Amino acid sequence: MKKSLKIWWFYTANSFQQMAANRVAMVIFLFGKIFRIAMFFVFLNLVFFSAKSLGGYTPSQAILFYLIFNLIDTTGQLLFREVYRFRPLLVSGDLDLILVKPINPLVRVLLGGADLFDLVVFAALLVILLIYIPSNFIVTWPFFFGFLILFVGSLLISAALHIAILSFGILFISIDHLVMIYRDLTALMRIPADVYSAPLRFLLTFIIPLAVMFTLPAKALMGLITWPNIMLSLIISYFIFHISLIFWRWSLRFYGSASS
Amino acid sequence: MKKYLTVFHTSWQNEFTYRLNFILWRVRNILRILLTYFLWNGVFLQNNNIIAGFTKPQMLTYVFLVLLVQSIVLSAPSGDSIGGEIGSGELSNYLVKPVGYLRYWFTRDLSSKLLNILFSAGELSILYLLLKPQVILPSNLITILLFILILTLSSLIYFFLEVSTRFVAFWMPEFTWGFTFLTLVFIETLSGMIFPLSLFPPFLLFMVHLTPFPYLIYYPISVFVGTISGISALAVVAAMLFWLVVLYKLSKFIWSRGIRVYASEGR
Numbered sequence: 144m145k146k147s148l149k150i151w152w153f154y155t156a157n158s159f160q161q162m163a164a165n166r167v168a169m170v171i172f173l174f175g176k177i178f179r180i181a182m183f184f185v186f187l188n189l190v191f192f193s194a195k196s197l198g199g200y201t202p203s204q205a206i207l208f209y210l211i212f213n214l215i216d217t218t219g220q221l222l223f224r225e226v227y228r229f230r231p232l233l234v235s236g237d238l239d240l241i242l243v244k245p246i247n248p249l250v251r252v253l254l255g256g257a258d259l260f261d262l263v264v265f266a267a268l269l270v271i272l273l274i275y276i277p278s279n280f281i282v283t284w285p286f287f288f289g290f291l292i293l294f295v296g297s298l299l300i301s302a303a304l305h306i307a308i309l310s311f312g313i314l315f316i317s318i319d320h321l322v323m324i325y326r327d328l329t330a331l332m333r334i335p336a337d338v339y340s341a342p343l344r345f346l347l348t349f350i351i352p353l354a355v356m357f358t359l360p361a362k363a364l365m366g367l368i369t370w371p372n373i374m375l376s377l378i379i380s381y382f383i384f385h386i387s388l389i390f391w392r393w394s395l396r397f398y399g400s401a402s403s
Numbered sequence: 404m405k406k407y408l409t410v411f412h413t414s415w416q417n418e419f420t421y422r423l424n425f426i427l428w429r430v431r432n433i434l435r436i437l438l439t440y441f442l443w444n445g446v447f448l449q450n451n452n453i454i455a456g457f458t459k460p461q462m463l464t465y466v467f468l469v470l471l472v473q474s475i476v477l478s479a480p481s482g483d484s485i486g487g488e489i490g491s492g493e494l495s496n497y498l499v500k501p502v503g504y505l506r507y508w509f510t511r512d513l514s515s516k517l518l519n520i521l522f523s524a525g526e527l528s529i530l531y532l533l534l535k536p537q538v539i540l541p542s543n544l545i546t547i548l549l550f551i552l553i554l555t556l557s558s559l560i561y562f563f564l565e566v567s568t569r570f571v572a573f574w575m576p577e578f579t580w581g582f583t584f585l586t587l588v589f590i591e592t593l594s595g596m597i598f599p600l601s602l603f604p605p606f607l608l609f610m611v612h613l614t615p616f617p618y619l620i621y622y623p624i625s626v627f628v629g630t631i632s633g634i635s636a637l638a639v640v641a642a643m644l645f646w647l648v649v650l651y652k653l654s655k656f657i658w659s660r661g662i663r664v665y666a667s668e669g670r
Contacts, residue, residue: 161577168578175585182592189602190446190454197446320427324434331438338445 147250154250155257162259172260177267180213183333198338203279204365208335210272211361215294216329217265219301225256226305229312230319236400249391252309253302282364289363289373296380300356303380303387310387310394316401332357355379406502407510414480414514432519433526436470440534457599460537465599467536468624471527473596476557476619478519479512479565486579489572489661492669505566505654512562539628546629549636553623556643560615563650570654573661576668589614595621615646 162169187209191202200208229252232238241248276282308321328351331339336347336354347354355376362368419425443466447459454462485508488494497504531538541547568586572579590596593616600611600621611617622639625631631639 165575165578165581168575168581171581171585175581175588179588179592182597185603185607186597189598194446194454198448315423316421320424320431324427324431327431327435327438331442334442334445338448339441340445340448343441343445 147247150246151250151254154255158256159259159262169260169263173263173267176260176264183209198335200335200337205334207276207280207365208358208361209333210268210275211364212333212357214265214268214272215297215301215357215360217261217268218298219305221258221261221265222298223253223301223305224258224261225252225254226308227322228256229309233312233316234401238398239400242395242398248395249306249309249388253305276364280365283366285370286364286366289366289368289370290360292373292377293360293363293368296377297356297360299380299384300352303384304351306384306387306391310390313394313398316399328353329357335361352379352383407506410502410507410510411514414511415518418515418518429522429526432470432474432523433530436467436527436530439466439470457602462598463534464536464538464628465624467527467531467534467538468627469596469620471523472554472557472620472623472627474519474523474527475516475554476561476623477590478516479558479562480508480515484508485566485569486572486576486583489570489665490576490579490668492667494665495667505658508566509562512558516558541627541629546626546632549632549640550623550627552640553626553636553643556640556647557619557623560643560646560650561619563647563654564615567650567654567657570657570661573657573664589616590619593617594619595624615650618643618646 184206187197187202187205190197191205197205232241232252238248238252241251244251304325308325311321331347332353336344336358339347344354359368359373359376363373440463443459443462446454447462457465488497494504497507541550564586568582569579571582575581593600593611593614595617600608600617603611618639622631622643626636626639
């Protein structure tokens, strides 16, 4: 574990240095991110211009859901960006070079390319939340701890889903669209899961637990979820993460070293 | 011409190489329609009134048409490859061959579009039966021809817009995706993909019209549903021709400058 953490730190430092080399790209990327977030606020504004609530939530609550969605989504991308670069390793057979090294290959292919740009977006979102929350909500310490626990749970689910994508990649070589399906599905969570109809809500909670990942942490922050449910969510998150690790180990047995 | 037909054929076959990926591509197309449908359906679920001037059937029809137009206009594998090929030096493989690089990728895009149209026709028919959006089909031949013309222009505008941004790789091979990402964000937010542009405040609407993005999704749909016709439609065609010429010249200019600094790194 200690060795893996040390290696992860080296990968992250290298990745950050590489990305920091081009400041123009960083500015462009940040502008794009901020622009997209701003445009979704325009969308929310248009909705609330005619509707008083969204799934029973007030405009300020809907904004908090959206900000927390962005925080979790950005953290996932910040940590697991390397998953988006997995295909070339598979198609070329270069994954061999990682598998023969005395390190856990999952550390390399899952966490090996942390995204500096997303770290900047993450910091910006934290600042926005620190300004926005005190002026609109009363957050007690228990609410905050509940949020932190569910935030960790969200990262476990995010890691599990990314590991599943990597495993499918090993099994079927080219799975670019699977990553994009994941991105499309997460986009649904920009608004609280309660907005959707019952069957879809069931799917997003129990089949692909995106509601647990994105909606529950924001609810915890607003004190809208009980402690037993928080702990249950964490246990479910850990269980999903554990299953994904088993799936990864199993899929590695089928690695065919294409093109090498 | 024959060599481009071969490229078209090879590209067509190439799409089926990774079958699961192909299936996932189709699943994703259906899913995107359903997800956007669910998003708006959810928004309207507890607000049975009009949202931003649109009734629920009107908005769901718009969403349905966005995905129809999107599957034709924005289907282009060139966008995923050009930057990488320049950055890795693979472009050299094309430069020594008797093919035009832009023509090669345009042919591959056409192949992808045809495949997409064929499969989308089936998928959209099924979704049409399931979701039953109140799509009003064009009633006269002129509107249909105008729609086809505008879709063609939109596809060309998108192609030259894409290649112009990807050619940045000549100068910044490692960070083409930064520009790619920015273009995608603009397309996602300013082309009418999320909601009709007519909902924008007047000033924002004016600013959006100074860009080529509304001509990719919003105007083809407007022509299809008949909200724009006659002189207004001709004005849209004129504006699209203007953007097509500008982006064509721009892509040629960037290519001519870029090829001078191209050093075939990595080869």
